[in-house]
Amino acid sequence: xxxxxxxxxxxxxxxxxxxxxxxxxxxxxxxxxxxxxxxxxxxxxxxxxxxxxxxxxxxxxxxxxxxxxxxxxxxxxxxxxxxxxxxxxxxxxxxxxxxxxxxxxxxxxxxxxxxxxxxxxxxxxxxxxxxxxxxxxxxxxxxxxxxxxxxxxxxxxxxxxxxxxxxxxxxxxxxxxxxxxxxxxxxxxxxxxxxxxxxxxxxxxxxxxxxxxxxxxxxxxxxxxxxxxxxxxxxxxxxxxxxxxxxxxxxxxxxxxxxxxxxxxxxxxxxxxxxxxxxxxxxxxxxxxxxxxxxxxxxxxxxxxxxxxxxxxxxxxxxxxxxxxxxxxxxxxxxxxxxxxxxxxxxxxxxxxxxxxxxxxxxxxxxxxxxxxxxxxxxxxxxxxxxxxxxxxxxxxxxxxxxxxxxxxxxxxxxxxxxxxxxxxxxxxxxxxxxxxxxxxxxxxxxxxxxxxxxxxxxxxxxxxxxxxxxxxxx
Numbered sequence: 001x002x003x004x005x006x007x008x009x010x011x012x013x014x015x016x017x018x019x020x021x022x023x024x025x026x027x028x029x030x031x032x033x034x035x036x037x038x039x040x041x042x043x044x045x046x047x048x049x050x051x052x053x054x055x056x057x058x059x060x061x062x063x064x065x066x067x068x069x070x071x072x073x074x075x076x077x078x079x080x081x082x083x084x085x086x087x088x089x090x091x092x093x094x095x096x097x098x099x100x101x102x103x104x105x106x107x108x109x110x111x112x113x114x115x116x117x118x119x120x121x122x123x124x125x126x127x128x129x130x131x132x133x134x135x136x137x138x139x140x141x142x143x144x145x146x147x148x149x150x151x152x153x154x155x156x157x158x159x160x161x162x163x164x165x166x167x168x169x170x171x172x173x174x175x176x177x178x179x180x181x182x183x184x185x186x187x188x189x190x191x192x193x194x195x196x197x198x199x200x201x202x203x204x205x206x207x208x209x210x211x212x213x214x215x216x217x218x219x220x221x222x223x224x225x226x227x228x229x230x231x232x233x234x235x236x237x238x239x240x241x242x243x244x245x246x247x248x249x250x251x252x253x254x255x256x257x258x259x260x261x262x263x264x265x266x267x268x269x270x271x272x273x274x275x276x277x278x279x280x281x282x283x284x285x286x287x288x289x290x291x292x293x294x295x296x297x298x299x300x301x302x303x304x305x306x307x308x309x310x311x312x313x314x315x316x317x318x319x320x321x322x323x324x325x326x327x328x329x330x331x332x333x334x335x336x337x338x339x340x341x342x343x344x345x346x347x348x349x350x351x352x353x354x355x356x357x358x359x360x361x362x363x364x365x366x367x368x369x370x371x372x373x374x375x376x377x378x379x380x381x382x383x384x385x386x387x388x389x390x391x392x393x394x395x396x397x398x399x400x401x402x403x404x405x406x407x408x409x410x411x412x413x414x415x416x417x418x419x420x421x422x423x424x425x426x427x428x429x430x431x432x433x434x435x436x437x438x439x440x441x442x443x444x445x446x447x448x449x450x451x452x453x454x455x456x457x458x459x460x461x462x463x464x465x466x467x468x469x470x471x472x473x474x475x
Contacts, residue, residue: 019151058250076094280294
């Protein structure tokens with residue numbers, strides 16, 4: 001059933017509509033609250049103290065960086081260690097439309113809007129002021145996560161005093177919006193046309209097939225960001241590698257699994273063999289846990305090879321699991337630290353989502369949550385590796401229908417946070433890793449535009465030579 005456009009009016013924000021019941025009355029863990037309140041200089045001093053090889057002035061510049069395209073993002077990170085006990089946060093991917101606000105406890109008792117307000121007030125609205133925009137209204141466009149997208153729309157309405165259009169924009173459906181001379185135009189149910197000067201975007205499924213790469217309407221974040229790495233794991237990995245080479249002398253580095261890029265389907269068994277028969281295969285353009293395949297045995301590899309896939313290129317990464325069955329890489333073997341054992345003695349793999357926004361003062365954390373896998377981690381190679389390794393909560397019901405397995409959601413509250421076994425230094429490390437990935441993708445986005453602000457199609461095609469994707473972009 002097609003959803004209708006809604007008009008969200010000021011002073012109608014209702015917390016129970018925009019937060020999970022589990023998060024609504026939660027209390028932020030004191031350690032997380034302390035981390036969220038640290039200013040950048042204290043974060044820098046602590047990080048430099050623990051990592052004396054890092055150039056302090058360079059890191060200060062990193063934290064003060066102002067994004068030109070990638071204004072808000074969320075990195076998914078694994079907390080891992082080596083056989084020598086060297087712990088680190090490893091980046092799995094960076095998301096250009098990250099969820100997280102509906103799971104975040106309040107920083108103060110009077111903090112009704114929570115992270116929605118921090119993001120809109122400190123990032124979205126300042127970005128609007130810097131742009132020369134066409135005349136028109138404000139909008140939020142979305143294709144999933146109604147709880148959060150309606151929260152953003154209501155927050156924008158409250159902070160601007162304007163009505164905000166909440167517009168569904170699903171893949172393979174009749175659309176309410178189109179673009180005329182680069183301006184987003186909404187056609188309402190009664191046929192009225194409304195120009196949109198700026199839109200907050202939470203469109204996750206193939207946004208490039210219905211939203212142009214560049215536009216006169218300000219889109220927060222643009223499709224360009226998705227193609228540059230925010231929803232393109234192949235370009236993201238290339239962006240990380242390029243940025244790592246740029247910052248190598250500073251002592252900073254984006255930590256990521258060993259990755260083989262531009263892999264055709266026929267090549268995949270060879271690269272899985274290189275990683276000792278254990279690997280992660282990814283469709284580079286999927287999200288919400290879709291298109292990710294963990295391989296720990298021949299049966300899982302064979303099942304993958306028999307599947308039909310929409311795209312021509314894949315990436316293959318080293319698999320991080322239990323010490324006894326993680327991939328062997330050139331840099332040794334990483335394995336999961338996992339959660340603190342529960343009363344049954346079970347340890348679960350969990351990831352951490354760190355959401356960060358760009359402001360005139362730099363990059364700041366906005367929301368954090370964690371997710372654990374369904375099945376405990378053990379030293380035996382699992383028959384169903386995704387049950388042990390997969391942490392994503394999204395469940396695809398139909399083409400444009402999603403559900404969420406909130407039983408595995410871990411909040412940053414007094415109960416769940418303790419089970420993660422994380423400390424302030426780990427949160428700082430996660431924050432800095434997230435900032436580095438966002439800057440890397442933002443720089444890639446800048447590279448993909450020419451001096452006139454037009455998309456460099458030939459350069460993109462040389463970086464990502466996937467015919468199926470290119471057809472979608474230019475359709």
